[in-house]
Amino acid sequence: MKERCLKVALPVVAVVGRPNVGKSTLFNRLIGQRLSIVDNTPGVTRDRIYSKCEWAGREFMLVDTGGIEPKTDDKILLQMRRQAQLAIDSAAVIVFVTDLKCGVTANDYDVASMLQKCGKPIVLCVNKCDRPGNTDPDFYEFYNLGLGDPVEVSSVHGYGTGDLLDRVVENLPESGDQADSDDSVKVAVIGKPNVGKSSLINAVSGQERVIVTDIAGTTRDSTDTLVENSFGRFTFIDTAGIRRKSKVYEDIEHYSVLRSYMAVDRADVAVIVIDATVGFTEQDSKVAGYAHEQGKGCIVAVNKWDAIDKETNTMDKFTKELKENLGFMDYVPFVYVSAKTGQRLNKLFELINTVHENNSVRISTGRLNEILSYATERVQPPSDKGKRLKIYYMTQPSSNPPTFVTFVNSIDLFHFSYRRYLENQIREVYGGLTGTPIRLIVRERDSSDTK
Numbered sequence: 001m002k003e004r005c006l007k008v009a010l011p012v013v014a015v016v017g018r019p020n021v022g023k024s025t026l027f028n029r030l031i032g033q034r035l036s037i038v039d040n041t042p043g044v045t046r047d048r049i050y051s052k053c054e055w056a057g058r059e060f061m062l063v064d065t066g067g068i069e070p071k072t073d074d075k076i077l078l079q080m081r082r083q084a085q086l087a088i089d090s091a092a093v094i095v096f097v098t099d100l101k102c103g104v105t106a107n108d109y110d111v112a113s114m115l116q117k118c119g120k121p122i123v124l125c126v127n128k129c130d131r132p133g134n135t136d137p138d139f140y141e142f143y144n145l146g147l148g149d150p151v152e153v154s155s156v157h158g159y160g161t162g163d164l165l166d167r168v169v170e171n172l173p174e175s176g177d178q179a180d181s182d183d184s185v186k187v188a189v190i191g192k193p194n195v196g197k198s199s200l201i202n203a204v205s206g207q208e209r210v211i212v213t214d215i216a217g218t219t220r221d222s223t224d225t226l227v228e229n230s231f232g233r234f235t236f237i238d239t240a241g242i243r244r245k246s247k248v249y250e251d252i253e254h255y256s257v258l259r260s261y262m263a264v265d266r267a268d269v270a271v272i273v274i275d276a277t278v279g280f281t282e283q284d285s286k287v288a289g290y291a292h293e294q295g296k297g298c299i300v301a302v303n304k305w306d307a308i309d310k311e312t313n314t315m316d317k318f319t320k321e322l323k324e325n326l327g328f329m330d331y332v333p334f335v336y337v338s339a340k341t342g343q344r345l346n347k348l349f350e351l352i353n354t355v356h357e358n359n360s361v362r363i364s365t366g367r368l369n370e371i372l373s374y375a376t377e378r379v380q381p382p383s384d385k386g387k388r389l390k391i392y393y394m395t396q397p398s399s400n401p402p403t404f405v406t407f408v409n410s411i412d413l414f415h416f417s418y419r420r421y422l423e424n425q426i427r428e429v430y431g432g433l434t435g436t437p438i439r440l441i442v443r444e445r446d447s448s449d450t451k
Contacts, residue, residue, distance in 0.1 A: 010061045012090050017097035018107045019067025022127040026155035027064040055165040093121050093171045100128045112145040121171035124150040184233035185356050188267035190260040192283040195275040196303040199339035201236045231349035239263045260287040269297040276304045280325045295401035297359035297435045298332045306338040355435030368394045375425040389413035403439040414442050
């Protein structure tokens with residue numbers, strides 16, 4: 001059996017503090033330094049309070065939160081505090097941001113006390129230290145918070161952010177990657193709250209069951225269910241997670257998005273669950289867009305289809321609307337299911353296998369260049385001011401998702417429309433490669449390249 005690497009969720013680093021201390025400015029500064037490259041794909045919307053961040057070879061999920069007002073009756077401020085508390089609960093490391101210009105306030109003491117109770121590593125950041133050189137005498141006041149050595153930072157100018165990230169990385173848990181013989185397909189079931197994610201997993205785990213085992217997830221926010229049946233072995237990751245009833249705040253959509261992001265990182269295939277009785281929403285676009293950006297195989301499962309009054313073309317109309325909203329994922333298949341009745345759950349398993357296979361496909365360089373030769377003969381590459389695009393060859397360096405590198409004489413001549421044309425040619429030859437994005441990287445061949 002081929003050994004596989006066990007996927008784990010990235011550790012979470014929460015940026016917290018009272019209002020107006022510069023948390024969002026710091027967040028933007030940190031992700032601007034080492035942010036992973038993502039596609040600038042039209043239609044992909046992302047909530048900017050979550051982002052992958054990399055420093056010193058370690059990746060983590062950076063989370064910005066609303067300002068914490070420890071003592072308030074204001075409904076909006078209470079919700080912001082709850083959202084911050086949820087981020088703190090999931091965090092491996094907490095960055096507590098304070099303001100040098102305001103000094104240590106009563107609210108800072110209250111927040112510090114709240115953070116100390118959580119038992120997580122805390123990095124104390126004193127922001128707005130905008131003058132490099134000698135330390136401002138007011139800086140030493142922040143030792144009174146009892147959180148160890150503070151870090152001087154200017155989020156506006158970038159001073160001290162490297163030292164801050166060094167401290168964060170020092171406190172991250174050891175990398176959880178490990179060799180594991182588990183060959184199951186990891187399936188993240190994602191979507192906004194109350195679309196039936198847990199019900200769907202309960203339904204698939206009870207169908208043609210051979211072995212079903214509850215496994216403690218790698219984070220407190222997910223529950224893994226191993227299912228083995230006639231279709232194969234699958235580990236379903238339920239992003240509804242283990243949530244105590246006393247600490248569920250279903251109006252906080254941001255946190256459910258974060259849970260979905262973390263599950264996607266661990267998955268081979270993402271099943272995006274949409275409530276048929278509600279239709280497509282902005283949050284559906286966020287979680288789908290993230291799965292697309294991470295190159296995961298994707299399926300859209302329209303749940304509660306049994307609750308819809310049907311007419312002659314109901315499914316066709318619903319599919320057309322979904323395709324318009326998910327225009328940036330024109331490769332994604334749709335399946336209309338019911339966790340309640342078990343409708344089309346066999347079809348869902350079949351699609352998971354197909355999408356996983358397509359996401360893992362490897363195409364030889366020889367076969368790719370046969371496709372390339374046919375495509376360029378059929379439609380000539382574009383030209384500009386008498387200079388025509390020449391495509392020398394194409395190769396596939398990696399899969400998950402299928403990634404192709406094309407060597408050309410001029411990147412500027414490789415228009416987006418021709419890029420899409422070549423991608424469609426590859427899909428056409430390989431049965432559409434349903435459910436998987438394709439990455440097409442273009443490089444100019446320099447004079448030293450003899451190939």
